[in-house]
Amino acid sequence: MSVNAHSLSQPKQNSGFFSWLWEWLSTVDHKKIAILYLFGGGLFFLIGGIEAMLIRIQLAVPENTFLVGHNYNEVITMHGTTMIFLAAMPFIFALMNAVIPLQIGARDVAFPFVNALGFWLFFMGGIILNLSWFLGGAPAGGWTAYAPLSSEFLGNGMDFYVLGLQVAGAGTLMGAINFLVTIVNMRAPGMTFMRLPLFTWTVFITAVLILFAFPALTVGLFLIFFDRLFDANFFNEANGGNSIIWEHIFWIFGHPEVYILILPAFGVISEVIATFSKKRLFGYSSMVFATILIGFLAFMVWVHHMFTVGLGPSANTIFAIATMAIAVPTGIKIFNWIFTLWGGQITFNTANLYAVGFIPTFVMGGVTGVMLAVPTADFQYHDSYFVVAHFHYVIVGGLIFGLFSGFYYWWPKMFGRHLNETLGKINFWLFFIGFHLTFFFQHFLGLMGMPRRYFTYLKGEGFDAFNMVSTIGAFLMFFAVIVMLINIAYSAVKGEKAKGDAWEQGRTLEWSIASPPPEYNFAQTPLVKGIDAFWKEKMDGKDKMTAAEPVGDIHMPSSSIVPFLMSISLTIASLGFIFSAHDGVRKPALFVAGAGVVLFFLCMLARSIKDDPGFHIHKEEVIETEKGVR
Amino acid sequence: MKKWRLSLRLFPLFAIALLLSGCGKEGLSTLIPMGTVAKEQADLMLFSLLIMVLVMVVVIVLFTYAIIKFRKKRGQEDFIPKQVEGNAKLELLWTIIPIILLIILAVPTISKTFAHSDTHVAKGDDVIKVKVTGHQYWWEFEYPDQKIKTAQDLVIPTGKKVVVELTSKDVIHAFWVPALAGKIDANPGQTTSLWLDADKEGTYKGRCAELCGSSHALMYFNVKAVSPDEFKQWSKDMKDGPSAPTTASAKKGEQIFKNNCMSCHAVGEKGGQTAPNLSNFADRENIAGFKEHNKKNLKAWIKNPGKIKPGAEMPSFEDELSDDQINALADYLFSLSVKK
Numbered sequence: 001m002s003v004n005a006h007s008l009s010q011p012k013q014n015s016g017f018f019s020w021l022w023e024w025l026s027t028v029d030h031k032k033i034a035i036l037y038l039f040g041g042g043l044f045f046l047i048g049g050i051e052a053m054l055i056r057i058q059l060a061v062p063e064n065t066f067l068v069g070h071n072y073n074e075v076i077t078m079h080g081t082t083m084i085f086l087a088a089m090p091f092i093f094a095l096m097n098a099v100i101p102l103q104i105g106a107r108d109v110a111f112p113f114v115n116a117l118g119f120w121l122f123f124m125g126g127i128i129l130n131l132s133w134f135l136g137g138a139p140a141g142g143w144t145a146y147a148p149l150s151s152e153f154l155g156n157g158m159d160f161y162v163l164g165l166q167v168a169g170a171g172t173l174m175g176a177i178n179f180l181v182t183i184v185n186m187r188a189p190g191m192t193f194m195r196l197p198l199f200t201w202t203v204f205i206t207a208v209l210i211l212f213a214f215p216a217l218t219v220g221l222f223l224i225f226f227d228r229l230f231d232a233n234f235f236n237e238a239n240g241g242n243s244i245i246w247e248h249i250f251w252i253f254g255h256p257e258v259y260i261l262i263l264p265a266f267g268v269i270s271e272v273i274a275t276f277s278k279k280r281l282f283g284y285s286s287m288v289f290a291t292i293l294i295g296f297l298a299f300m301v302w303v304h305h306m307f308t309v310g311l312g313p314s315a316n317t318i319f320a321i322a323t324m325a326i327a328v329p330t331g332i333k334i335f336n337w338i339f340t341l342w343g344g345q346i347t348f349n350t351a352n353l354y355a356v357g358f359i360p361t362f363v364m365g366g367v368t369g370v371m372l373a374v375p376t377a378d379f380q381y382h383d384s385y386f387v388v389a390h391f392h393y394v395i396v397g398g399l400i401f402g403l404f405s406g407f408y409y410w411w412p413k414m415f416g417r418h419l420n421e422t423l424g425k426i427n428f429w430l431f432f433i434g435f436h437l438t439f440f441f442q443h444f445l446g447l448m449g450m451p452r453r454y455f456t457y458l459k460g461e462g463f464d465a466f467n468m469v470s471t472i473g474a475f476l477m478f479f480a481v482i483v484m485l486i487n488i489a490y491s492a493v494k495g496e497k498a499k500g501d502a503w504e505q506g507r508t509l510e511w512s513i514a515s516p517p518p519e520y521n522f523a524q525t526p527l528v529k530g531i532d533a534f535w536k537e538k539m540d541g542k543d544k545m546t547a548a549e550p551v552g553d554i555h556m557p558s559s560s561i562v563p564f565l566m567s568i569s570l571t572i573a574s575l576g577f578i579f580s581a582h583d584g585v586r587k588p589a590l591f592v593a594g595a596g597v598v599l600f601f602l603c604m605l606a607r608s609i610k611d612d613p614g615f616h617i618h619k620e621e622v623i624e625t626e627k628g629v630r
Numbered sequence: 631m632k633k634w635r636l637s638l639r640l641f642p643l644f645a646i647a648l649l650l651s652g653c654g655k656e657g658l659s660t661l662i663p664m665g666t667v668a669k670e671q672a673d674l675m676l677f678s679l680l681i682m683v684l685v686m687v688v689v690i691v692l693f694t695y696a697i698i699k700f701r702k703k704r705g706q707e708d709f710i711p712k713q714v715e716g717n718a719k720l721e722l723l724w725t726i727i728p729i730i731l732l733i734i735l736a737v738p739t740i741s742k743t744f745a746h747s748d749t750h751v752a753k754g755d756d757v758i759k760v761k762v763t764g765h766q767y768w769w770e771f772e773y774p775d776q777k778i779k780t781a782q783d784l785v786i787p788t789g790k791k792v793v794v795e796l797t798s799k800d801v802i803h804a805f806w807v808p809a810l811a812g813k814i815d816a817n818p819g820q821t822t823s824l825w826l827d828a829d830k831e832g833t834y835k836g837r838c839a840e841l842c843g844s845s846h847a848l849m850y851f852n853v854k855a856v857s858p859d860e861f862k863q864w865s866k867d868m869k870d871g872p873s874a875p876t877t878a879s880a881k882k883g884e885q886i887f888k889n890n891c892m893s894c895h896a897v898g899e900k901g902g903q904t905a906p907n908l909s910n911f912a913d914r915e916n917i918a919g920f921k922e923h924n925k926k927n928l929k930a931w932i933k934n935p936g937k938i939k940p941g942a943e944m945p946s947f948e949d950e951l952s953d954d955q956i957n958a959l960a961d962y963l964f965s966l967s968v969k970k
């Protein structure tokens with residue numbers, strides 16, 4: 001069964017393009033899947049960024065005609081949908097895959113096969129969504145897709161939205177379950193829950209939130225799907241449906257989604273700030289408690305997106321108070337970070353600049369969040385640029401700052417090379433200044449009466465100056481991302497080689513092994529003796545972890561092309577359903593859809609029947625590999 | 631060096647100018663409120679902002695101090711800071727103070743939210759009721775007590791509570807007059823409500839605030855506040871309908887209108903209900919809610935509405951009607967006034 005056993009020490013026999021491609025299409029290694037998520041998400045991040053630039057170009061001057069009406073709506077819808085589902089989510093999954101097994105001292109995730117399937121479903125979902133540009137027009141109902149506009153009034157683009165998100169969402173749900181099980185079951189000996197690094201904690205809570213929030217989206221999408229393709233009337237008032245139901249379903253998913261996004265960023269910040277202050281995280285237990293509390297409250301506040309729907313003052317105020325309550329655990333986090341810095345010895349490299357820049361920026365987004373929680377004031381803010389400013393402060397200023405910090409921090413661990421610091425700092429300052437220029441003044445635009453999702457504004461409304469500033473800021477951010485791309489390309493060729501403990505003051509387990517880690521991660525499962533396990537060992541004068549087991553053969557899962565084939569079959573099914581909305585081709589299209597579903601089940605059958613015992617990496621080989629890296 | 635100092639001295643000026651322009655245009659900005667609801671909303675916005683600025687200042691001061699004081703300095707590479715686990719007292723402090731601040735904010739939040747949502751009208755209350763219906767991409771206004779229907783311009787008396795009942799004919803819209811009151815959604819098949827009033831006579835800009843399709847950005851309307859007497863006169867005049875056209879061209883236009891436009895548009899009692907009622911078209915502030923009110927724009931509109939408002943539900947008449955006919959139509963429409 002050890003067919004692949006030698007793959008580690010010897011380079012692949014036939015190292016052509018196709019075997020390279022095959023390797024990536026069939027990998028189940030969490031470290032490779034992390035890279036897939038990173039570049040898959042990166043691709044969509046660039047597409048979403050270009051869409052953002054189109055929006056800012058159109059809004060630079062009043063009564064512009066660059067991008068108007070339906071086309072503008074397509075671009076804003078795709079920008080939002082892409083950035084949330086196809087860029088932010090996979091970026092988070094990239095870090096989860098790259099870091100979590102290493103941080104808990106595991107050799108892989110609990111279900112490597114499902115892990116690969118999760119990635120391919122996300123990726124094909126994104127492809128389906130973006131195919132709409134070439135096959136009759138993109139969705140144009142906003143990323144929130146309110147019915148009945150989305151269910152009855154808009155064209156075929158909405159079907160791409162529904163099915164693309166359905167497929168991508170299934171991938172996300174699988175990924176979350178996988179990480180839940182991984183964190184619960186695969187921790188190294190001694191790694192108790194209250195010794196988990198904070199990033200692992202936040203990912204754990206995020207996975208719980210995904211588990212409960214994404215099914216709501218799945219259900220909602222199914223309802224729209226049936227309304228659109230089979231005239232089901234769930235959201236059609238004229239036939240007894242109710243369009244407000246969609247808003248509830250969407251935000252029961254949508255609000256937790258915001259925390260699904262931000263919690264891992266909190267985790268990254270906690271790791272980076274502690275590492276580069278050379279201090280343990282201040283108030284670890286209250287950080288964990290705050291994370292859990294935020295996760296819990298996340299499900300209690302969705303109506304704050306719906307204050308203007310007309311649910312009445314009782315409902316509005318109850319949800320208002322619940323929303324304000326979230327400020328308390330969030331505040332705890334902010335102060336704990338500041339007091340982690342306090343008394344430390346702070347190194348300002350790019351990773352830490354993003355982490356430190358995150359704090360005031362995120363606080364800005366947080367306080368406007370509390371302002372938005374006041375229902376009657378929200379009647380003024382709602383759907384205005386004030387809200388646009390608020391959520392970009394938390395999602396870009398919070399999440400993206402956190403992710404970029406995490407990328408710079410863990411890049412050497414993932415790729416074995418450091419990103420360049422000079423380029424990194426240029427990247428940070430351009431992005432930081434560009435970000436605030438773009439979004440700070442949008443608060444005022446909103447208060448001055450400019451609604452969101454407007455493709456233009458009139459001369460003489462007084463919105464000109466701030467919009468121009470905003471567009472200039474957006475260009476700075478765009479250049480910042482280009483600098484980052486250059487940095488990535490540069491470091492791939494010339495980047496400084498990273499040591500195992502790449503920053504020399506690493507605290508957690510991932511820094512105790514080589515960069516990049518060998519296929520099996522830990523030659524010997526480490527024994528964890530306390531919080532910041534690796535730091536503890538270093539303080540005791542050692543340079544590696546105490547082992548919990550002798551060196552032995554390591555069992556590995558074998559790679560499989562089936563996850564890729566399964567997502568391809570769901571893509572075929574989705575495209576079939578999408579085209580069944582066109583009269584004339586309904587029957588053949590439904591047939592294609594059916595074929596896709598059948599193919600999917602065949603893949604499942606094949607997977608169930610074929611026994612996959614994995615393979616072993618032999619002891620000698622492990623010893624050989626370990627010699628080379630240290 | 632001198633230049634540097636000058637620009638430093640000019641900085642506050644620049645900041646003040648920015649803040650002032652940050653208030654926006656009168657009649658359109660939430661920061662220059664002109665009615666009870668908008669005023670109380672602005673007060674609440676400022677109050678919450680004040681608390682938040684307080685929080686921001688505390689955070690920024692501590693944060694700035696920390697990153698300056700504790701940055702890594704040359705020559706202490708081997709220094710290992712004390713590994714502090716936490717501090718129960720401090721942690722309690724920054725749990726309790728925010729709770730107190732939030733309670734302080736919650737009190738006016740609750741009372742004002744209830745006050746602003748109170749649209750109950752008891753018998754004999756001196757309020758003006760308006761039924762507003764959102765359409766892709768225009769607004770219909772009906773006064774059930776006065777039995778009047780109009781579109782695009784909502785006429786209200788100053789100083790009186792106006793209760794607005796909202797619904798939609800197609801998708802979800804939202805009714806927003808920033809200077810008078812916050813927005814409420816207009817949902818198809820349901821009714822929602824809000825109330826507002828205006829202190830001063832004048833025109834206030836209204837707009838749709840919920841994405842409703844291609845021309846969501848152009849779904850403007852006006853709220854015209856007039857004195858109570860003027861309002862009374864206006865509602866009486868509206869019921870009498872517009873005066874008959876007098877010039878030959880306008881009369882010709884009336885005929886063309888009857889043949890081409892009445893299936894959708896009504897003038898007075900007669901005509902379709904699927905498009906804006908044009909009884910007082912000549913008295914409107916704008917054409918289609920946002921274009922300057924002149925014959926040139928009107929003709930451009932009739933020729934090709936989709937060019938002005940993408941996706942507008944009115945057919946283009948470029949190929950149906952000659953320029954002469956369109957001129958006559960314009961003359962007719964500009965004669966439709968209820969002002970005596």
Ligand SMILES: [Cu+2]
Pocket residue numbers: 254255258301302304305
């Ligand atoms: Cu929310």
Ligand SMILES: [Cu+2]
Pocket residue numbers: 803804838839840841842843845846847849
């Ligand atoms: Cu609209």
